[in-house]
Amino acid sequence: MPVSEQVWASSNIHFPSKDSKDWFDAMVSKGWCTPEWPKEFGGGGLTFDESKILKQRLKFFGCRPAQINFGISMLGPVLLEFGTDEQKQEFLPKISRGEIWxxxxxxxxxxxxxxxxxxxxxxxxxxxxxxxxxxxxxxxxxxxxxxxxxxxxxxxxxxxxxxxxxxxxxxxxxxxxxxxxxxxxxxxxxxxxxxxxxxxxxxxxxxxxxGWKVAKRLLQFERIMMADMESEGAVDVEPLKVFRDSHPSASLGSKKLLKKIIAHEMRNHLIEMTMSRSTAESQNGFSPAGLILKYISTEETQTRWELNVSSLGMGGLEIVDHSAGVKKEVSKSFFYSKAYTIAGGSSEVQLNIISKNILGLIS
Ligand SMILES: Cc1cc2nc3c(=O)[nH]c(=O)nc-3n(C[C@H](O)[C@H](O)[C@H](O)COP(=O)(O)OP(=O)(O)OC[C@H]3O[C@@H](n4cnc5c(N)ncnc54)[C@H](O)[C@@H]3O)c2cc1C
Missing domain, CATH: 2.40.110.10 (Butyryl-CoA Dehydrogenase, subunit A, domain 2)
Structure with missing residues (x-):
């Protein structure tokens, strides 16, 4: 499903096509927008492992999340942890069904x-x-x-x-x-x-x-969301594909670029594995790995779009030519990726957190 088909949860929800509505309705009816939440709160009632398999399968088939919703990724998890029964009952089902922006x-x-x-x-x-x-x-x-x-x-x-x-x-x-x-x-x-x-x-x-303890917990969920965001990147703008499509024959310069792309893909794979480990660890409490994920993955995301721009060469930052679908996607994402190392806490601040809470360097 293309990015343009994604919908924001809202009391006034807008579906760009019948397909996007069908996909949304199907996911909501199964509670799969919030697969791990209890069924009584509109969730899918799946175990952690079941939910992980579901997410892997959806990703394998190129399915995007049915809705964009800060309630699902940030507020809902803190309501589950700190909310009263009344608050959970009032908000969680509506969040899961995408009724609130x-x-x-x-x-x-x-x-x-x-x-x-x-x-x-x-x-x-x-x-x-x-x-x-x-x-x-x-x-x-x-x-x-x-x-x-x-x-x-x-x-x-x-x-x-x-x-x-x-x-x-x-x-x-x-x-x-x-x-x-x-x-x-x-x-x-x-x-x-x-x-x-x-x-x-x-x-x-x-x-x-x-409220500070709730805010700190919510920021942890925000960092996980931000770390996870780009792993859902569209297949047609994956660096290796962009490189292959734009470099039909190999030259020395292009081999150097290819090496950088392969190194990036390997780091990306490591980040994904660390993310899985951290998610599993955090089921049983605090995961120190979680603290590094926002920093490493948003920095790596910027590398990803820089590599794509390098592959496309002179036309890499083309934003005017609307027929150039991939170029437009690349240039938009290249510019937007600069915001990822600020939103949700800047990289400098993440490094402070790592040095204080993991390495014990700042008292
Ligand atoms: C795309 C995007 C979406 C956002 N959405 C929201 C939103 O929905 N809601 C919301 O509340 N906020 C939102 N923000 C704001 C975001 O949380 C802040 O921009 C971020 O926390 C940084 O704060 P600031 O902009 O005030 O920068 P400052 O705190 O003024 O920082 C300026 C610079 O100084 C550096 N710096 C500051 N303190 C230190 C330190 N102790 N050590 C080293 N360096 C330091 C920072 O790294 C940064 O480079 C969003 C930001 C972006 C980019």
Whole structure:
């Protein structure tokens, strides 16, 4: 299924074709959008091993995930871990069925890498939080239904100890969502302004002021999602194929490039094996390998698109010629891959985490 056939989960879901709707309906009816989640929450009820086999088979047949949904990859797993029964019952089945477009309200103008520095405040009164402040770089907020959000509920304690994790219904007054226009002319991000906006106390995940532990866990899931993203790359833009199609006869220069591509493929294979090991390890608790995956796989993804551009030579960054399907895909992905080492925590910050939490180099 081509990338253009993928759909975003939403209360106003749009299917580009009958095929994409059929595929979505078939996956949802089996609970296979969330194969490991319990059946009572809309999941497939599969064991870890069964789910792994399912994912391998889907990949083998070139099937893309039926929906793009931060609820599946990030919020759902933390709800399963920290949510109350009521919260799980309210949100998980809707997430699995792709009925909510979630956005992530973490970063702020003064809080990016230093995420605990958030200053958006929330005051509890009569079972509702009143929220004031602003979030930035919120991907697709202008299309989202709900935001999972970090808010400051205590200013008097250590930064990390005064944060709560709340779910905000974006369909209410006093929320101003402004798309941020990029050089490309596109606006995948927004700045979101809250002026006396409400979240129900019952939609706070974990105890008040205990949101940092939820955020840290969610960021682990985000890193896994980002590490996993490119392993689903389309077959027609795999570096070896792009190279073969663009180099019908071998020259010395092209042999050097081929060597680099083979080295990249081998590293990619190692990353995939490490990812499988880490997923298996994390079933029984913490997996240190998980901490390196976001860094190595997003850096390797950039290498992948650089190699593709090198294979295509002068035309590698062609973005105007719409007939050049592969070139357009390559140039778009080449530019977009630059964002992967920033989103979800920059590479520099990942290296800090590795040196502190795995190597014990920073106290
Ligand atoms: C494609 C994309 C999608 C995003 N989507 C979302 C979203 O949906 N929701 C959301 O909340 N946020 C989102 N973000 C924001 C993202 O989380 C932040 O951009 C990221 O955490 C970095 O923060 P910053 O941009 O404020 O950079 P800064 O924190 O200001 O960092 C600037 C530079 O300084 C370096 N740096 C900072 N601190 C250190 C340090 N201690 N040691 C070494 N180097 C350091 C960084 O590596 C970086 O190179 C998205 C970003 C991108 C690129």
């Amino acid at each position: 979630w956005c992530q309200g973490f970063s702020e103008p003064g809080a990016g890498s230093d995420l605990a520095n958030i200053s958006t405040t929330a005051y509890l009164s009569n079972g509702k939080y009143a929220i004031e402040g602003s979030k930035i770089w919120t991907s697709e907020a202008n299309k989202a239904d709900w935001m999972y959000c970090l808010v400051r509920t205590d200013k008097t304690v250590k930064k990390q100890a005064g944060i709560s994790f709340v779910l905000i219904d974006l369909k209410q007054p006093n929320i101003d969502i402004k798309p941020i226009q990029l050089l490309s002319g596109q606006s995948p991000f927004c700045q979101v302004y809250f002026d006396n906006v409400y979240a129900n106390e019952s939609h706070r995940i974990a105890a008040e002021n205990d």
